[in-house]
Amino acid sequence: MILKNWVAASFAILGLALVNTSQAADPTAETILKGLQNPSCVSFSEAGELTVCDSRGSVMVLPLGELPDQTPIDYVRKFDTEFWKSDDTGKKWYGVGPLSAVWIGKTLVVTDAGKLDGEETLLMFTAPGEASSGVATNSVGPTTDDEADKGEGNLTGLSVSEDGKQVFVCGQGYDGKSWVLVADPATKKLEPLLSADDNGIETNSPMQTVVGPDNTLYVLYSGKGGEADGLIVQWDLETKKPVAQWKLADLINPMGMAHIEGNKFAVVENNWALTSVNDGRVVTVELGDDGEVDVTESGITLKGPVSCAFGPDNRLYVTQLGENFDAADGSVVAIKGLK
Numbered sequence: 001m002i003l004k005n006w007v008a009a010s011f012a013i014l015g016l017a018l019v020n021t022s023q024a025a026d027p028t029a030e031t032i033l034k035g036l037q038n039p040s041c042v043s044f045s046e047a048g049e050l051t052v053c054d055s056r057g058s059v060m061v062l063p064l065g066e067l068p069d070q071t072p073i074d075y076v077r078k079f080d081t082e083f084w085k086s087d088d089t090g091k092k093w094y095g096v097g098p099l100s101a102v103w104i105g106k107t108l109v110v111t112d113a114g115k116l117d118g119e120e121t122l123l124m125f126t127a128p129g130e131a132s133s134g135v136a137t138n139s140v141g142p143t144t145d146d147e148a149d150k151g152e153g154n155l156t157g158l159s160v161s162e163d164g165k166q167v168f169v170c171g172q173g174y175d176g177k178s179w180v181l182v183a184d185p186a187t188k189k190l191e192p193l194l195s196a197d198d199n200g201i202e203t204n205s206p207m208q209t210v211v212g213p214d215n216t217l218y219v220l221y222s223g224k225g226g227e228a229d230g231l232i233v234q235w236d237l238e239t240k241k242p243v244a245q246w247k248l249a250d251l252i253n254p255m256g257m258a259h260i261e262g263n264k265f266a267v268v269e270n271n272w273a274l275t276s277v278n279d280g281r282v283v284t285v286e287l288g289d290d291g292e293v294d295v296t297e298s299g300i301t302l303k304g305p306v307s308c309a310f311g312p313d314n315r316l317y318v319t320q321l322g323e324n325f326d327a328a329d330g331s332v333v334a335i336k337g338l339k
Contacts, residue, residue, distance in 0.1 A: 100157055109123070121190065138188070156172065216234050228250060
């Protein structure tokens with residue numbers, strides 16, 4: 001199940017470092033994979049295998065211990081795909097396939113995000129194969145009476161509770177009702193869990209969940225495209241109410257978040273635009289009392305960074321879209337010095 005030649009030929013293991021020259025101790029970045037198309041989630045298995053979602057309908061796995069000679073494995077392929085946008089001429093663009101993947105032991109959980117809103121599920125795999133071999137949860141239909149509400153879609157931002165009994169996922173369905181959902185891996189039941197709108201939170205587009213302490217969940221909200229109105233909310237999973245909120249006033253459309261220690265996180269700013277890929281930043285944020293946020297620049301600028309996760313080597317791995325949508329311009333970079 002090695003990638004087809006036309007895909008494999010576009011991958012390379014590079015030694016390219018992107019260095020911020022402002023000071024010698026600043027973080028540095030190395031390109032690990034290139035040739036991806038609209039890459040989204042990056043995560044790691046318990047064995048340290050780099051796992052990446054590609055919009056051509058596949059989830060790829062790369063054992064980091066084998067670098068630089070290992071070829072990525074097309075671990076699960078043939079996911080449904082769709083185009084997220086279309087212009088006035090009817091041309092469709094920004095292809096979407098599986099948007100997020102996370103491991104529970106040897107089980108890989110993937111969002112089947114290339115389907116229509118209201119039809120998407122989480123798929124679970126215990127071995128390599130095709131999307132059709134996955135065991136699915138239910139889908140989540142409309143939660144309001146609005147005709148525009150078709151149900152939950154573009155599922156992304158997976159995380160797993162410490163005991164492995166809950167999987168959290170962000171819904172990108174109807175903008176008038178924002179949801180974070182939860183799935184039970186044992187029963188395969190997927191249901192709405194946390195509603196920003198029900199709690200007076202106007203910032204939309206939940207993008208990433210991170211399990212927190214004391215039965216809480218951190219959720220990163222990206223906000224409106226092109227605007228610096230991102231938000232991190234810490235939710236109490238018992239009461240389903242927000243514990244604290246932090247506005248990310250200086251970041252335009254943050255999409256990825258990874259825990260460093262305490263209340264410190266790495267965050268990637270996508271700087272979303274509908275027609276082109278913009279430069280985005282990688283920063284660290286310290287979440288303080290009373291909504292205070294201390295943002296520290298890393299000096300690393302990437303082309304449309306989307307998702308991030310710390311690897312077993314303590315480097316931050318980040319997917320970036322590259323110069324163009326729907327082209328094999330995407331890549332994964334590893335950043336040293338943030339943790």
